Amino acid sequence: MENWLVKRAKLDPDKVALILEHADFTFKELNSCVQLFASKLYTSGIRKNDPIALFSDNCFNGYVAILALQQVGARIIMLDTQLSANALEYQIKDSQPKTVLVSDSAPTKNILNVSWDKTWMSDVLSLNKSFDYQPVSEFDNDQVATILYTPNDNSDIGVMLTYGNYFFSAMGTDLTLGINKDDIWVLTLPLFNVPGFSIIMRSMIYGIGVYLIDGFNLHHLNKVLINERATIISLTPPMLRELLNSLPQGKGYNEKFRCVYLGYGLVDNWTLLRCNMLGIPVLQSYGMTETTSNIAALSFDDAETKTGSCGQPFFTEQIRITDINQDDIGSIEVKSPTIAIGYLNKRQLYQSRFTSDGFFKTGDMGYLDENNFLYVKGRKNELIYRGDKIIYPKEVENTYRSINGIVDICIVGVADKKENQVPVAYLELKENAFLTSASLEEFGKHNLIDYQVPVEFRLIDKLPKTTNGKILHRKLLSLEYEII
Template sequence: MENWLVKRAKLDPNRIALVLEHADFTFNELNSIVQLFASKLFTSGIRKNDPVALFSDNCFNGYVAILALQQLGARTILLDTGLPLKTLAYQLNDCNPQTVLISDSSDTKDILKTNGSHTMISDILSLDPSTQYHPISEFNANQVVSIFYTPNADKKDTGVMLTYGNYFYSAMGTTLNLGINKNDAWVLTLPTFNVPGFSIIMRSIIYGIGVYLIDNFDTDQINKVLINEHATIISLTPPLLRELINALPKGQQYNDKFRCMFLGTGLVDNWTLLRCNMLNIPVLQSYGMTETTANISALNFDDAENKIGSCGQPFFTTQIRITNINQDNIGQIEVKSPTVAVGYLNKRQLFHKRFTKDGFFKTGDLGYLDEDNFLYLKGRQDDLIYRGDNIIYPEEIENVYHNVNGIIDICLVGEHKSNGEQIPVAYLTLRDNSFLTSADLQEFGQHNLLSYQVPTEFRLLNQFPKTTGGKIMRNRLFNLKYKVI
């Protein structure tokens, strides 16, 4: 395939490619800036297939750096700017990059403490462009373009390697489902160091559509863009959707061209869906993971009302099946798709263990397909709670409790008793002056859940440990101080 950015600049030179708070850039302008930066990266010594780590927030220079590294044919390792020093050091030791590019707008106190070569993007900008530089002419579908680290069961993060082919087929599946057209513009507020955010950059170049780049999930700024600008799609996680809707000024509605909230993996509670429906905000739930280059199934506009709660049908490029079905008719989600990663960095054997003999990838997620082949997600297999002969699906219980006025967040985990059984305990954060008691919450559970699903204890936290996508990190809850209410 011809170099995507160069090709797009030829096809749509005057179409808006990127919108910042105080500036916008056409594809021709963006390409010129990217090529100049790539030339300076070449001066610094970066060449094709070199591993280069990028430590950046959602800033303009970070966006340009991502595209510039692709012009050189380098492998980009995306580093989460919110990770602790110990985790960053492990990832850098594992991927062994030639250098770490650091955006000047990022909080660098931890990354600068790690061993290895570091280069500030401002230092690259001060270099002279190389007269020897030429962008690569073609993108090889099998070439690794990005590496993302994801938590693994062995407590050591795993680098997921994704290719140009992965991103191309991911973009094709998404556009066939959503019907992307040249009038669309995607709001990018998810971190670019995660696959869902990075994929929006790739889709923009492939589709020829604009991107609104927003950092730090500023709900006021996002709502202003969705109200006043021509943004049509925004990708969010369920927790971030709740935050955004809660911050929407009363009486305001999004612009007439706005099409949907494209919701990533995770269950969304019915109360949030009801609020979005009342506000005339379409929500399209989807399913995917890092290893599948983000979304591989999603609701479309025609099915959104009839299949509430579903993650939609598998994309045209994807096969999904359910295996090892349990007593609740819930089973393990397995996937076959050209969007599945080509490997784990330095962990070839672990990657091969994730596949069945006939080539399906074992996701580790649980769900079911209905009679119309629509996927319903029930959560991670590792999160299940086994109480006697019954299975508890935590996200299902959490979504019920999100209907309780006064609860901000809630997370259900299984605590092992001395006899080996598990009991469900709930960690939660409450709004000021909520005055909820354990008795109140247990009574609510008895009226809205089966008896074995009701948490045995409710533990109040000041704050949940969360990922940059707003997802609660369950494995860290047992180490936190809490108050039983």
């Protein structure tokens, strides 16, 4: 396909492409900035197919750098700015970038301790432009566009996503949401995760604007959603809960606002009810890094009648359920042009994720109803087998999240004295929350089946999470706690 940014600048030169707090950029203006930056990257020695790591927050220079690296034809390795020095060191050594391009505004404490050549964006900007530079004319569907790391059981894995993956992902999203030229997508999710990065790609494919926001500033976000032109925002369930809690009383979002596009986990019914009362449409979706973000989502027509569902599979996706258990729940498998082309340096692991007929094993459990709507019950390796009963932790967690005073909760299976699995709750509470094990157990008995009620409630300072809000179960059991 013709270079997406160059083509969009030809088709919609005067259409707003990027909105910052104090400035707007049209596609023509954005393209000019990007091409200048790309020529300076070329001067610095970056060439087509070079692996380049990018360490950046959600800033203008980081956004431009992503597009500029695409213009040069580089393979972009996106680094999480919140990672420890050891985790960064592992990912960089695993991906072997030619250089690490560092944003001057990113939190650089940990990246400075990494033993690798680093190039600061300010140093690139000070270079002369190259008169030999020409942007790539085409984006090859099979070319690796990004490598994004995602947690695995033992170590992080680099997921290789192509331009074709991103294009088909955008097509599936469009057919469900019905994107129009007036849409402006709020990007507050990190650029270095697939949901955030996908918004940049959708902007060029759809020709829509992006409202770029660094960090999760609740006051600023609500101000944008109430007063500005924003129509869509991507959030995780914890982010949505925090945003609702900080919404000024009596306020609603602007009249053009269309929906919260919700990913990364199940949302509790209390949060959905609050959104309904406030007139905030919520479209739940399902996807993962390996599927280039979402592969199923609720449509506007089905949002009310299919509460709790992640919607129907996109037109580009085949989803099936296998190995169905006693609860009629099974393994979610998908066949799709959005499936990653591979795992970096882990070919055998990648191949092991596929069935003999080409379906990708997601590792998630769920079911499809009679209308082909997908319901996700949780990760297969997080299920708790208590005797002959199966406990789905997400169901228990979402029930307890309706309690005022609970910031977040995670249910895990722990072996008891008889080496049977029993559910244990790890809790993060608000200040001055007067909750006891007895009151929480009583709540569980009234709202859950007996075998689902946690046998212990462990209080910790903060649940360990990835930057997209996923709880890191492998770190949880090693934390200090107190029984409440």
